[in-house]
Amino acid sequence: MPIDAAKALAAEPRTGEIRWSAKDVQLYHLGIGAGANPDKDSPATDPDELRYTLESRLHVLPSFATVAGAGSPGVISGLSMPGIDVDLAKVLHGGQTLRIHRPIPAEGTATATGRIAAVYDKGKAAVLVMRTEVADAEGPLWTNDAQIFVRGEGGWGGDRGPSARLDPPAGEPDRAVERPLRADQALLYRLSGDHNPLHADPEFAKLAGFDKPILHGLCTYGITLKAVVDTLLGGDVTRVRSYATRFAGVVYPGETLRIRMWREDGRVRVEVGAVDRAGAPVLTDTVVEHS
Template sequence: MPIDAAKALAAAPRAGEISWGHKDVQLYHLGIGAGIPATDPDELRYTLESRLHVLPSFATVAGGGKPGATSGLSMPGVDVDLARVLHGGQSLLVHRPIPAAGTAVATSRIAAVHDKGKAAVLVLRTEVADGEGPLWTNDAQIFVRGEGGWGGDRGPSTRGEPPAGEPSRTVERPVREDQALLYRLSGDFNPLHADPEFAELAGFERPILHGLCTYGITLKAVTDTLLGGDVTRVRSYATRFAGVVHPGETLRIRMWHTPHSTRVAVSVVERDDAPVLTDTTVEHT
């Protein structure tokens, strides 16, 4: 069996040093659409080093995105075909505000292996800490088609009931034609997001936007719209990737806000609100 759940779960964690500076943070923010309008004080906190605040989703690319979601595929007990792999979901727990520059140790392991019958789901957990203690914990849910059926634990259902009633706020965010080309400079150089020929071979009519770019765009929209732009209020952020976005399309972001959490649904305006992010929640103060 290509996935040996017991071996994967028992494997020793992998640890490595990562570092980042203000240029990495600024590039990430530009990659998720910050800086428009360029002189807006609310945007300058994402783009100007003298007043830089770090959006927590930067954690997904800190250190050049290593370890990334697919690093779990090289763990002991895991031997799968990359063509069968999908990034199914992402969750982030923020322990304290992320500094604009830092060095930390990232420790990764397979935290769970779920048997979904026709597929397996690997949960790659990365815990990051610096000299002052824990910074953040990332969980990437890796969906591997055709690798289930060994009788293992199915794991929790990731699909919840959609939010009830009308959203508290709805905003639209245009995705620039060059958004994926800019975002990939933060570390994810998968040609699926840049090379039309590769995208066609993968079954897409043209390159698609990184799911984690949509993830960042969405958190910025929630932070700016409902949290007064205060990135330190974000405590956790989880989503399930439900569809693709093409550069040049427009995201419709619906938010159902309560004092300590916001439910979110993201869709593509030009394709009859085709879902992109579902089961999405931002916990905040």
């Protein structure tokens, strides 16, 4: 069996130094649509977007943590851990959970420690939980958990793991916004470090079962968090405490996302759909906890 759960869980963590600069942060923000002006009749950039794009005002959206230091040790690195030998074309990003311990600085050097935190048997697929903990000289910065589905690798009788499904939000959303995507959104976003050919190479995308390259799930993840921060949190990135989602469907560059938000006590529930495909679900079971 390509996945040996016991061996993967017992493997020594991988630790390495990561660095990022203000330029890396700006590139990430541009990759998730910062600076875009939805008003096509106005040539000027929205002044509020300068907090994401101008170095003298730069605030770091917490989802930058998923790519800081080029995401190392990240998903691709995790798939080469002891006990794991899988076909990249069978790999899908199933979900992401991010816990922020304190605001992320615009420039930094930190130590990232990555390990396989769990391996679940879903029958027709295996799920790997890849945990990355990052700390600098002042202490913990963030913890990332990536839930990775590997199709065709389940069925060995292992633990199925917890259910991530939540009851749907009640009533009409408090806010709903639409975010159009660039045709080259995936090509721009991949410059932040995720070079999986699924998002750029049409031939590889076909091998993986898609008509054309799809957008990175973590790009949609960042776009969505930015919408929540800008719409309901007053543009204050430091209010985000944690952010979790389940990737429910694919997104194609050039589509438009509809992001619906419900206020709850200390958190925002979010559902994201593809406008171009009758609101087909993209992100679900999505929660942003905040101060």
